Amino acid sequence: MFKLRYAQLEEIYGWLFVTPWLFGFLAFIVGPMLVSVYLAFTNWDILTPAQMVGFDNFVKLTTGDPLVGQALKVTTIYAGVSIPLQVVLGLILALLLNEKIKAMSFVRTVFYLPSVVAGVAVALLWRWIFSPDFGLLNAGLDLVGIDGPAWLADSRTALSALILMSLWGVGGGMLIVLAGLQGVPTTLYEAAEVDGANSWVRFWNVTLPMISPVILFQTVMGIIGALQVFTEAYVMTEGGPKYATLFYMLYLYQNAFEFLKMGYASALAWVLFAYILLLTLLVLRFSAAWVYYEGVSTKAGQ
Amino acid sequence: MNSRVTRRSFLKVAGGGLALSMLSACAVAPPAAPGEDGQMAEPVTIQLMFWPVGGERGIASMEKALEPFEEANPDIVVERLATPWGDLHDKFLTTSAGGVPPDVSAVDNYYLTQFASKGILLALNERVDADPGVNDEDYFEAAWNEGVWEGERWSMPYIGSTRVMYFNLDLFEAAGVPRPDEQWEAGEWTWDAFLESAAALTDTSGDVMDTVYGTMADSSMWGGLQPWIWGAGGDELNDDRTQSLLNTPEAVAGFEFCQNLIHDHGVAPTRETTQDVNLVATGRIGIWASWRGLVMAYRSYDYNWEVVPFPMGAEGKLTLYKGNSMVVAKAGKNLDQAWQLCKYMSSQEADAIWITNGGATPRKDNTDVLLNSRPPENNAYFYQPLAEGWAKTIPFTPLWVEWTRSLSPFLDRIFLDNEDVQTVMDEAVVTIDGILQGDS
Numbered sequence: 232m233f234k235l236r237y238a239q240l241e242e243i244y245g246w247l248f249v250t251p252w253l254f255g256f257l258a259f260i261v262g263p264m265l266v267s268v269y270l271a272f273t274n275w276d277i278l279t280p281a282q283m284v285g286f287d288n289f290v291k292l293t294t295g296d297p298l299v300g301q302a303l304k305v306t307t308i309y310a311g312v313s314i315p316l317q318v319v320l321g322l323i324l325a326l327l328l329n330e331k332i333k334a335m336s337f338v339r340t341v342f343y344l345p346s347v348v349a350g351v352a353v354a355l356l357w358r359w360i361f362s363p364d365f366g367l368l369n370a371g372l373d374l375v376g377i378d379g380p381a382w383l384a385d386s387r388t389a390l391s392a393l394i395l396m397s398l399w400g401v402g403g404g405m406l407i408v409l410a411g412l413q414g415v416p417t418t419l420y421e422a423a424e425v426d427g428a429n430s431w432v433r434f435w436n437v438t439l440p441m442i443s444p445v446i447l448f449q450t451v452m453g454i455i456g457a458l459q460v461f462t463e464a465y466v467m468t469e470g471g472p473k474y475a476t477l478f479y480m481l482y483l484y485q486n487a488f489e490f491l492k493m494g495y496a497s498a499l500a501w502v503l504f505a506y507i508l509l510l511t512l513l514v515l516r517f518s519a520a521w522v523y524y525e526g527v528s529t530k531a532g533q
Numbered sequence: 534m535n536s537r538v539t540r541r542s543f544l545k546v547a548g549g550g551l552a553l554s555m556l557s558a559c560a561v562a563p564p565a566a567p568g569e570d571g572q573m574a575e576p577v578t579i580q581l582m583f584w585p586v587g588g589e590r591g592i593a594s595m596e597k598a599l600e601p602f603e604e605a606n607p608d609i610v611v612e613r614l615a616t617p618w619g620d621l622h623d624k625f626l627t628t629s630a631g632g633v634p635p636d637v638s639a640v641d642n643y644y645l646t647q648f649a650s651k652g653i654l655l656a657l658n659e660r661v662d663a664d665p666g667v668n669d670e671d672y673f674e675a676a677w678n679e680g681v682w683e684g685e686r687w688s689m690p691y692i693g694s695t696r697v698m699y700f701n702l703d704l705f706e707a708a709g710v711p712r713p714d715e716q717w718e719a720g721e722w723t724w725d726a727f728l729e730s731a732a733a734l735t736d737t738s739g740d741v742m743d744t745v746y747g748t749m750a751d752s753s754m755w756g757g758l759q760p761w762i763w764g765a766g767g768d769e770l771n772d773d774r775t776q777s778l779l780n781t782p783e784a785v786a787g788f789e790f791c792q793n794l795i796h797d798h799g800v801a802p803t804r805e806t807t808q809d810v811n812l813v814a815t816g817r818i819g820i821w822a823s824w825r826g827l828v829m830a831y832r833s834y835d836y837n838w839e840v841v842p843f844p845m846g847a848e849g850k851l852t853l854y855k856g857n858s859m860v861v862a863k864a865g866k867n868l869d870q871a872w873q874l875c876k877y878m879s880s881q882e883a884d885a886i887w888i889t890n891g892g893a894t895p896r897k898d899n900t901d902v903l904l905n906s907r908p909p910e911n912n913a914y915f916y917q918p919l920a921e922g923w924a925k926t927i928p929f930t931p932l933w934v935e936w937t938r939s940l941s942p943f944l945d946r947i948f949l950d951n952e953d954v955q956t957v958m959d960e961a962v963v964t965i966d967g968i969l970q971g972d973s
Contacts, residue, residue, distance in 0.1 A: 276651060277626060277627070277629075277630045277651075278626070278629060278630055278651040278652065278653055279651060279652065358808070358809045359809055361809075362808055362809045362810055363805040363806065363808065364741050364805070364806050364810065365741075365809075365810050366809075381803075381805035383808065384803075384804050384805040384808050384949065385805070385949070386945070386949075469941070470941075471941055471942065471945055472942070472945040472949055473942040473945045473946065473949075474942050485938065488623050488626065489934050489935065489938065490934070490935045490938075491626070491647070491651070
């Protein structure tokens, strides 16, 4: 009979506790990913055996399918506009809600609440808001003398409408920034005040650098999320009008489950994976110039 | 012989025994055979997937229909899988791919040929021929033939409807416009008469909340545009369904008629206006096309309404019939019992229940039930096109979903941007032919 040391016992418990997740991760994430690598090189309709087609799917999506370019364009514009908007708006809201006033917990809850309600319900709600003749948005614009556009029914405004709608979930980002703000040591503000810094200088030179890791996190997660947008387009526009909201994930879904081109859809998925990876690495690479950890920039230990 | 059991060998045997007992617990017990004492075999469970038409109402209808079936077939237990229409077809596909499809399923005919072409449905020819309980003479020909693709029967007709025109009787009376059904009976219900009526009803002079449109323009290939295209003498595809004919002068005329309702005549709202707003429910539309399934909703409206066939175009009397299907999954374990259920779902008894929940019968022997399911009073218009042979069906192909999806942006150009139909359709046909001929 041998006795386990406490550390060994703890390690065994650790593995035991993590095993269900590990099993799920391997079976439902890694496994399908590996299978989809194989499928990307096949012609597979889900129901009959896959046929190897070499690089045909990748050749087609890069040279023979204009909708891939359209889907990438739509998705990139959406991400490029909605992520900065969400980060900046989240930061502004967090700054406002970081003040010590009465009933602040209630106010914070009110701002956070919309981000809890997500998915199809929100998409349907926003369809009503964007309704050209009877919607809340155009009714509001009408009050100030503006003849509102057709929003989702007009190819020129449909994507803008979905970007506007993405701000619905800004409360989630606000909460993270708020947590970051409350982690900034007050001694730094006191020292800045002693040095004669006004509120803008304190924000620019103390607050922003101190919460820059949080902003980086928001940006990276935002990129990953925005490039995988699906529900809004699926429920609200089906990619129209005139492909103006053909998001990449929607096009992937259509190929996989409507046209039964699972091999081609797998190839599309891996291209998206590479695109997200590339953008994430670029952001991380350039983050060295503006992200500070413990008050020190990762760039040359500034 | 050394019979000593070591700890290692004991653990091996114990572990093996445990694994075997676990495996045997997972195994499905075979159905018991009838005993010598004549006792019934263990009931077989058959999964039935369907979309509940009208939500809770549809589930209640299904329960009502299954009750006599289960009483008459004590050896079959039906496991109900109520699934929203939007999810059902994906679910049928994925469960089929996984080898565990529901034994019997409702399938919208938009998807039937796609599923049949993938080999996941049981061909029913032999069973239909051998079963004295099934007689093709009981069904209207168009409805019966919708379940056939490439010479094989893949389904039994289930629910379905002809496309008719509904009209707001109160608006017609208020405007002093002759009732469309009276115009039809007089043989005067033509495209021109339809347009005249719509124009007489339209009033867009006041506030948007008081606006009334004579009609709504169809702008979808999911049953909406076909009656106009066919009515003008056009067609979607050639006979072998490998080429699109949507840019022929006849088809273009059909598109143009619908386009002009919005952009030239101003008797139909734009898609912007109708988006998410039920103008029919609020009594703002004079006459509009739809299926019989809508009668259940319309019965709760606070105005009087009736139905009339599609107006006569260049081709005379013509409309569309589109049904749905009950299919048997080829991978099912109990095909005989599944066939019994599939057949029953299309029977006169079950069909009578579907009619009371908004269905329009594919069966000749249920027209009385349909006539008595009022309102509307003019229920005969739902089956007359089938009985008299002027109801056409959509030429479905396994690529139907894909080619109609590819048409959407072109239809946007016609109905949203008011572009020249011929120019747009010349471009659309290139895209559609690419899909139909496997180039995409």
